[in-house]
Amino acid sequence: MKNIISILGLLTMILTSCSDFLEEENKSSVTAEDFYITAEGFESLVNANYSQLREIYGGEAYIFCSGTDLYAEGRNAEPPGLSQYTQLTASSEGIAELYNSCYEAIQVANMALHYGELTEKTSTLDQRLAEIRYLRANAYFLLVQTYGGVSLVTEYISNPKLAFDRSSAEEVYDFIISELEEALKGVGAGTYDGRVTKRAVEHLLAKVHLTRGYEPFGASNDFSAAATYADNAIAGQGLTIPFLELWVPGNEMNSEVIFSVQFDQASISADPYNLGNMQAGYFSSYQGGSESAGDAPYRTYTLCPTQFAISLFDEGDERWEGTFMTTVYERYYDFYDVEDHGSLTVTEYYGPKWASTLEDQAAYEAAHPEATFHPYGIYVPSVSRNFDYETIPVRKFDDPNALFGEGRVSSRDIILSRLADTYLIAAEAYLQSGDPATGLLRLNEVRNRAGVAEATLAEFDIDYILDERGRELLGEYHRWFDLKRTGKLVERASAHHYLIEESNFVGANGEMKILRPIPQEALDLNQNRDFPQNPAYQ
Known part of the structure; x- marks a missing residue:
C-alpha cells in the first residue's frame, strides 16, 4: 500500500471557504468525466484521497501539539498564538493550515x-467508497474539535x-458518526496494509463518541458506545511488542498499528525537502550545523519536552529509553547504525530523575x-x-534516511492510531461511563507492557x-x-x-480561547457575511 500516494492530475488550491474546486491537469486529452468513470481512473481518485492525509499531517506540528503541558519552545520561537494564546487571533500564524x-x-x-x-462497477468499489467516508469523517473530526461548528x-x-453557512458542532458530530457507521459496513476486515480497515473505523468511532460525550449535546450513551467500539477495535x-521495538525506523507497519499516513523514500524522491513529513524535526534541541548532515538529524528546537x-x-x-535519546554518541545515528554501543564514544548524557544526585x-x-x-x-x-x-x-520519530535540513524530509509513516491508544481510549470511556474497574484493566494493559507497576483504583x-x-503517546x-x-x-497548560x-x-x-478561531481568510472569502466567528475572537 506504500504506492497508494501516487496521484494523477491533482489539485489547484482550494480556497478555505471551499469555494474553489479541483482542476485536473489534462495530459492525454481525456476529460475527468471520462477518466474517473473507468476503474483505473477511479482508483487514482481514491489514491488522491489517501494522499490528502499527507497534507493534513505532514507539515508543521504546532496545531496538534503547541500550547499544552508536554511541549514548549526552546531556542526557536513557535507560533505565539498557538503556543501561548496571548496573540491568538483569526490571522495568527498556523491557524489556517x-x-x-x-x-x-x-x-x-x-x-x-x-x-x-458514475464509475465502472468493480468488486472493490463499495469498499473504496467506505474508505472515502472514513477519510472525510476524519477531516471533519479534526475540524470540529479545533474550530467547533463548521460548514x-x-x-x-x-x-x-462563494457563500457557506456554519453548521453547529452537534450537527457536525452527527454527520461524522453517521459517516463512520456507513463506512463500517463496507471497509475491509483484514490485516492493516495502509488502507482503512474495520478496526480503524472502530477506533475512530470510539474516539468520536468519547469526545462528543464531554459536550453538552453529547448522547447519554456516548461513553459506553466509545468503550464498546474501542473493545471491538x-x-x-x-500489547506484545516491546515499546522500544515499536519505534525502530522501518517498523511502522508492525501489528499494533491500526492506521497511519503512508510515506516512503521512493514517493518523496522527486522533491525530498517538500514531499515527506516534518514529524522527525520536532521535540528536541538543535544538534549541530550543516556539517552534521548525515551524522545527526535536523531539529527545529521547538516543541521540546x-x-x-x-x-x-x-x-x-521502558518508555523512557524508548521515547528519548538519553545517550548521544559522537555520531548521533550510530545509535542505529552500530550494533555494539559499547565501542562508541558518548558525547551527551541526560540523567533520569532516579539518578539525579551529585x-x-x-x-x-x-x-x-x-x-x-x-x-x-x-x-x-x-x-x-x-x-x-x-x-x-x-x-521515536528519528529517520536516519532523511536529508539534513528544515522541511518535510522524513519518509517515515506518521502513525495516527495504534493499539495502546485504543486501550487508553477504552480506559477513559469506561471510567466516564461509570465502570472504572474495567477501565483500570484496560489502562494497566498499557502499564504492564511498559514494565511498571499497575495503577490502583484509588x-x-x-x-x-x-x-x-x-x-505512552x-x-x-x-x-x-x-x-x-x-x-x-x-x-494543565498554565500549570x-x-x-x-x-x-x-x-x-x-x-x-x-479553547476553540481556535475560524481563519480570517476563510471569513473574507465567504460571501455569507453572517457566518459567525467563535466567541472569544469577536
Missing part, C-alpha cells in the same frame, strides 16, 4: 463519492460556490570523561536554553489517564485534542508550560 488542508481533503472525498456513483459540505463542488489483541513531560517517567518504565553525576562522569552530563531538571525548554543539546532529544481518574497518555499528534476534550487544557498563564486564555468579552 489545518482548516485549509481538511477542506481540501473533504472536497477530494466529495469528488470521489460523486464519481463513485458541512457534502456535495462535490464542480462550479464556484482491540479485538482481543494484547517540558519538565512536566520528563517527570512523568519513573524508573523501570554522586550519580560524579560516577557517570568518571566512567565517561568525554561526555557532557545533563542533570535531571536542567535539560528542558526555558528562556536560557540557547545551545545545542540543551534539551533532551525525543528519538488513583485512577482522568488526570491519571492523561498522565498515562503523556507517557509523547510526540504523537494527540495532546492538544486530549486536553481540549477532557476540559483540562487551561489547567506546566513556562510561557502560559491562565489569563492567556481569556479572550473577547471574557470568553475562553
Whole structure:
C-alpha cells in the first residue's frame, strides 16, 4: 500500500471557504468525466484521497501539539498564538493550515463519492467508497474539535460556490458518526496494509463518541458506545511488542498499528525537502550545523519536552529509553547504525530523575570523561536554553534516511492510531461511563507492557489517564485534542508550560480561547457575511 500516494492530475488550491474546486491537469486529452468513470481512473481518485492525509499531517506540528503541558519552545520561537494564546487571533500564524488542508481533503472525498456513483462497477468499489467516508469523517473530526461548528459540505463542488453557512458542532458530530457507521459496513476486515480497515473505523468511532460525550449535546450513551467500539477495535489483541521495538525506523507497519499516513523514500524522491513529513524535526534541541548532515538529524528546537513531560517517567518504565535519546554518541545515528554501543564514544548524557544526585553525576562522569552530563531538571525548554543539546532529544520519530535540513524530509509513516491508544481510549470511556474497574484493566494493559507497576483504583481518574497518555503517546499528534476534550487544557497548560498563564486564555468579552478561531481568510472569502466567528475572537 506504500504506492497508494501516487496521484494523477491533482489539485489547484482550494480556497478555505471551499469555494474553489479541483482542476485536473489534462495530459492525454481525456476529460475527468471520462477518466474517473473507468476503474483505473477511479482508483487514482481514491489514491488522491489517501494522499490528502499527507497534507493534513505532514507539515508543521504546532496545531496538534503547541500550547499544552508536554511541549514548549526552546531556542526557536513557535507560533505565539498557538503556543501561548496571548496573540491568538483569526490571522495568527498556523491557524489556517489545518482548516485549509481538511477542506481540501473533504472536497477530494466529495469528488470521489460523486464519481463513485458514475464509475465502472468493480468488486472493490463499495469498499473504496467506505474508505472515502472514513477519510472525510476524519477531516471533519479534526475540524470540529479545533474550530467547533463548521460548514458541512457534502456535495462535490464542480462550479464556484462563494457563500457557506456554519453548521453547529452537534450537527457536525452527527454527520461524522453517521459517516463512520456507513463506512463500517463496507471497509475491509483484514490485516492493516495502509488502507482503512474495520478496526480503524472502530477506533475512530470510539474516539468520536468519547469526545462528543464531554459536550453538552453529547448522547447519554456516548461513553459506553466509545468503550464498546474501542473493545471491538482491540479485538482481543494484547500489547506484545516491546515499546522500544515499536519505534525502530522501518517498523511502522508492525501489528499494533491500526492506521497511519503512508510515506516512503521512493514517493518523496522527486522533491525530498517538500514531499515527506516534518514529524522527525520536532521535540528536541538543535544538534549541530550543516556539517552534521548525515551524522545527526535536523531539529527545529521547538516543541521540546517540558519538565512536566520528563517527570512523568519513573524508573523501570521502558518508555523512557524508548521515547528519548538519553545517550548521544559522537555520531548521533550510530545509535542505529552500530550494533555494539559499547565501542562508541558518548558525547551527551541526560540523567533520569532516579539518578539525579551529585554522586550519580560524579560516577557517570568518571566512567565517561568525554561526555557532557545533563542533570535531571536542567535539560528542558526555558528562556536560557540557547545551545545545542540543551534539551533532551525525543528519538521515536528519528529517520536516519532523511536529508539534513528544515522541511518535510522524513519518509517515515506518521502513525495516527495504534493499539495502546485504543486501550487508553477504552480506559477513559469506561471510567466516564461509570465502570472504572474495567477501565483500570484496560489502562494497566498499557502499564504492564511498559514494565511498571499497575495503577490502583484509588488513583485512577482522568488526570491519571492523561498522565498515562503523556507517557505512552509523547510526540504523537494527540495532546492538544486530549486536553481540549477532557476540559483540562487551561489547567494543565498554565500549570506546566513556562510561557502560559491562565489569563492567556481569556479572550473577547471574557470568553475562553479553547476553540481556535475560524481563519480570517476563510471569513473574507465567504460571501455569507453572517457566518459567525467563535466567541472569544469577536
